[in-house]
Amino acid sequence: QQQVKQSPQSLIVQKGGISIINCAYENTAFDYFPWYQQFPGKGPALLIAIRPDVSEKKEGRFTISFNKSAKQFSLHIMDSQPGDSATYFCAASKATSGTYKYIFGTGTRLKVLA
Amino acid sequence: DTGVSQNPRHKITKRGQNVTFRCDPISEHNRLYWYRQTLGQGPEFLTYFQNEAQLEKSRLLSDRFSAERPKGSFSTLEIQRTEQGDSAMYLCASSFLAGPQETQYFGPGTRLLVL
Numbered sequence: 001q002q003q004v005k006q007s008p009q010s011l012i013v014q015k016g017g018i019s020i021i022n023c024a025y026e027n028t029a030f031d032y033f034p035w036y037q038q039f040p041g042k043g044p045a046l047l048i049a050i051r052p053d054v055s056e057k058k059e060g061r062f063t064i065s066f067n068k069s070a071k072q073f074s075l076h077i078m079d080s081q082p083g084d085s086a087t088y089f090c091a092a093s094k095a096t097s098g099t100y101k102y103i104f105g106t107g108t109r110l111k112v113l114a
Numbered sequence: 115d116t117g118v119s120q121n122p123r124h125k126i127t128k129r130g131q132n133v134t135f136r137c138d139p140i141s142e143h144n145r146l147y148w149y150r151q152t153l154g155q156g157p158e159f160l161t162y163f164q165n166e167a168q169l170e171k172s173r174l175l176s177d178r179f180s181a182e183r184p185k186g187s188f189s190t191l192e193i194q195r196t197e198q199g200d201s202a203m204y205l206c207a208s209s210f211l212a213g214p215q216e217t218q219y220f221g222p223g224t225r226l227l228v229l
Contacts, residue, residue, distance in 0.1 A: 043220035043222045044157065045220065089156045091156070098169060100145075100211070100215070103159075
């Protein structure tokens with residue numbers, strides 16, 4: 001119940017295209033869903049996050065779509081650029097005795113071709 | 115505000131040696147997490163501090179691992195009698211809870227290689 005399943009494992013997109021990464025979870029107690037971007041040799045950096053009472057959130061070229069009934073959420077990167085080439089992780093968290101530890105997906109390695 | 119810093123960035127050690135990593139969180143953040151990330155995987159939770167109190171430890175944190183956060187500022191993670199399976203990136207994250215959810219800010223990590 002603690003797992004977050006992420007797909008695809010890797011993704012190749014042409015410059016200007018749309019990149020879509022999907023995540024699914026089991027635990028309905030999760031109440032915060034962030035996406036992180038990680039470049040090689042660097043720590044994860046927060047990209048965008050959503051709460052389950054919102055179905056969509058957009059920040060610049062990045063959009064999260066959230067389907068509470070299906071227990072799924074996805075990241076859409078519009079007008080993908082070579083600089084977006086990185087590994088993307090979805091995560092989920094819930095407050096447990098004051099701890100908000102994140103449960104991460106396994107990551108999606110995105111390559112945007114110039 | 116220079117973000118979360120971690121030292122060293124890289125550590126190579128021989129099996130059986132002890133290693134210690136340091137994390138300096140963002141200055142006003144009272145919450146600090148340690149995660150471990152192996153190649154091709156997402157980070158996995160190890161332990162959590164609120165101020166100086168260690169409030170949760172994962173089952174991943176065997177008794178060879180110990181973490182401290184004296185005075186609620188920087189934190190250290192020590193691994194005793196290292197094993198090859200300990201090779202991973204060790205990530206520190208800090209946060210300040212200002213609402214119902216929490217955003218964690220990650221450091222660059224310490225990459226450990228046990229030979």
